[in-house]
Amino acid sequence: xxxxxRAFLRLAGPTLVLPxxxxxxxxxxWPARPIRAIVPILAGTGxxxxxxxxxxGLSVRLGQPIVVENRPGASGTVGGATVAKAxxxxxxxxxxxxxxxxxxxxxxxxxxxxxxxxxPVIPLGTMPFxxxxxxxxxxxxxxxxxxxxxxxxxxxxxxxxxxxxTNHLAVERLGxxxxxxxxxxxxxxxxFVADVLAERIDFAIxxxxxxxxxxxxxxxxxxxxxxxxxxxxxxxxxxxLELGYANSDTRxxxxxxxxxxxxxxxxxxxxxxxxxxxxxxxxxxRFADIAAEPMIMSPSEFAAMLAQEFTSNAELARKIxxxxx
Numbered sequence: 652x653x654x655x656x657r658a659f660l661r662l663a664g665p666t667l668v669l670p671x672x673x674x675x676x677x678x679x680x681w682p683a684r685p686i687r688a689i690v691p692i693l694a695g696t697g698x699x700x701x702x703x704x705x706x707x708g709l710s711v712r713l714g715q716p717i718v719v720e721n722r723p724g725a726s727g728t729v730g731g732a733t734v735a736k737a738x739x740x741x742x743x744x745x746x747x748x749x750x751x752x753x754x755x756x757x758x759x760x761x762x763x764x765x766x767x768x769x770x771p772v773i774p775l776g777t778m779p780f781x782x783x784x785x786x787x788x789x790x791x792x793x794x795x796x797x798x799x800x801x802x803x804x805x806x807x808x809x810x811x812x813x814x815x816x817t818n819h820l821a822v823e824r825l826g827x828x829x830x831x832x833x834x835x836x837x838x839x840x841x842x843f844v845a846d847v848l849a850e851r852i853d854f855a856i857x858x859x860x861x862x863x864x865x866x867x868x869x870x871x872x873x874x875x876x877x878x879x880x881x882x883x884x885x886x887x888x889x890x891x892l893e894l895g896y897a898n899s900d901t902r903x904x905x906x907x908x909x910x911x912x913x914x915x916x917x918x919x920x921x922x923x924x925x926x927x928x929x930x931x932x933x934x935x936x937r938f939a940d941i942a943a944e945p946m947i948m949s950p951s952e953f954a955a956m957l958a959q960e961f962t963s964n965a966e967l968a969r970k971i972x973x974x975x976x
Contacts, residue, residue: 681741681917685716688744691730693723693840696812697778697858697941701905702746704937705775708928709921717744723840726750726757726815728765735763739910741917745769749817749904752960756968757815766961769908771953773922774946775929776938777904780821780877781885783862784854785847786869793874793894796854800831807833807853810843815973820964821856821877821901823971825891828899847871858903859884860941877901884942904946906953922950 688706692698703719710717722730727747731754737743754765782793790796800807811819814837826832836843836852844862846852848870856877863884865871873888877900881890891899907925909918928934929945938945948956967973 681920682713682715684742685718686710686713686742686744688717688719688746689730689734690719690721690746691723691727692721692748692812694721696841697861698746698748698905700861700941701776701778701943704934704941705905705907705925705928706744706746708931708934709925712924712928726754726813728754728758728761731765731768732762734908734910735768737910739913741909741913741921743910744772744921745908746775746905747908748906749902749960750815751906751908752957753815753817753820753964753968753973755961756965757973768911770911770913770918771950771957772907772909772918773925773950774904774906774948774953774956775925776943777902777946778941778943779859779882779884780818780856780901780903781859781862781866781882781888782822782825782854782856782874782877782891783847783866783871784874785850786872787850788853788872790854790872790874793889793891796874797829797831800826800833804832805834808836809833810836810838810846810852810855812840812843813837817901817903818856818858820967820973821903823973824901824967825856825877825896825899827967827970828891828896856901860943863942882942918950 690699690702699721706717706719722733727750731745731747734743734745751765784790784796809822819835819837843852843855844857847855859882862871866873873885875891875894876882876885876888877891879892879900881888907921909921926947929947
């Protein structure tokens with residue numbers, strides 16, 4: 652029996668280590684061909700611009716092209732489904748915004764589980780959210796706008812890039828804190844800003860970077876930022892927290908994901924090389940140009956942040972009765 656067992660182990664030993672060797676070999680040779688990155692948002696948006704900026708830097712670090720595909724629709728779930736079904740081999744990436752963490756509370760019957768279908772890699776960056784209106788509207792302060800909204804509940808209008816997007820929830824969170832109601836007008840993408848400028852929409856909360864020039868030229872008036880602290884790009888604009896609206900802050904971020912079951916070695920390499928790309932002085936200058944900041948975390952730290960946001964957004968969705976339409 653001992654002889655037979657030793658013979659079996661001699662035969663089985665090499666076979667038992669083959670899967671581990673195969674995974675190690677795959678991680679060591681990756682990437683050996685171009686990579687595809689899905690951005691589930693329209694081209695030209697803040698998420699798209701920040702994604703392309705960082706992915707270009709990551710492409711240089713990895714020595715392979717990263718081909719960006721915009722697949723918008725249904726609060727990012729059209730693009731998300733593409734990546735969720737992809738081979739977990741490191742050749743299909745997803746960049747998504749903080750809207751990612753509202754999807755489970757927004758949709759039922761999706762072909763994938765937004766919580767478990769992806770492995771978080773690293774946040775790419777964060778950008779302040781700012782509440783804006785057309786300068787011609789006459790609101791000088793956030794208090795003016797909130798007073799007007801309270802005087803006529805549900806009459807003032809606000810726009811967002813769609814139901815369940817981060818800017819939609821940012822207004823709802825502020826409304827709960829400040830005690831006002833306004834009518835939500837969801838758009839598909841960022842085209843609503845043109846209607847804010849034309850005064851057809853009363854106000855909106857938007858990522859600062861793409862609209863900073865409109866604020867600087869006084870076509871839009873910034874009434875408050877929803878970040879924890881003021882932004883250097885608008886040092887005279889107070890935060891909603893400063894103005895006394897507790898729990899009104901919203902963090903807007905863009906992050907990198909891969910399909911679940913992607914080898915840890917590949918996920919870690921993506922994290923390492925993205926962090927290095929974010930640390931290049933030229934990249935930091937470009938981030939400053941769009942009023943963004945790098946947001947470097949380990950995969951486990953990013954996962955912990957996501958878990959907290961999945962929970963808090965689910966609670967907010969229940970309070971406001973959020974459902975996709």
